[in-house]
Amino acid sequence: NAGVTQTPKFQVLKTGQSMTLQCAQDMNHEYMSWYRQDPGMGLRLIHYSVGAGITDQGEVPNGYNVSRSTTEDFPLRLLSAAPSQTSVYFCASSYSHRESYEQYFGPGTRLTVT
C-alpha cells in the first residue's frame, strides 16, 4: 500500500492564481480530510468528507473548494490564491469517521503564495 499520497510536494503561486492540490489513498478509507499547518500552530481542518459525494466545511474553509467523486481521491482547490494561504497542507484519511480511528497523513504540500 502506498498509503496517502499528495502532489505536488512544493508549489509557488502568484496572488490570484488557482491550483489543485491532489490527494489519494489506497486503503479504501471512508473519511478524508484536509488540514493546514501554520508556524507555531497545530493543524487546522479545512474540509472533510465522510464518503464519496459527501463533503463539508471544517474550521478554516474560506478560499478552498473540495469534491469527492471517488473513494480514493480528495482534491483541494485554491480558487484565487492569497498570501494568507501560504502554509503546509496535509491530507489525511481514516477507515471511519468515528472517534476511535486514527487518521493517516500524507507527506504534505508546502505552498508559498507571493
Place this chain on the structure above:
Amino acid sequence: AQKITQTQPGMFVQEKEAVTLDCTYDTSDPSYGLFWYKQPSSGEMIFLIYQGSYDQQNATEGRYSLNFQKARKSANLVISASQLGDSAMYFCAMRDSGAGSYQLTFGKGTKLSVIP
C-alpha cells in the same frame, strides 16, 4: 476555549532518560479519542498512540505510554529511554463528534530535544 492545551513549547531530555509531555483537553462528548503524533524535521505526521475515552487501562506502544487521567482531562505522553531520533515536535490531538465533523483537533505542540 482551546480544546487541546499543550503548555510546554519546548522540552529537553538527556538521552536514555524518560520524559513526559503534557496535554489537557476539553470536550463535553462522552465518547472521544486521544492521539499523539510525532512530526520530525522532515515534516511528516507519524501516529504514535491512541487512548479511547472508555478505555480502562492506559495505552502503551513500545517506548510510548499514555498517562490518561479522565477526571483531570489529561492525556500525557511518556517516552521512556529517550533516543536521539525522538527529537521532534509532538502533537496531542482529540477526536470527538465535533458537531458531526469528527475532526482531529490539535494542540500547538511541544518541541522535544534529546541531548546526547
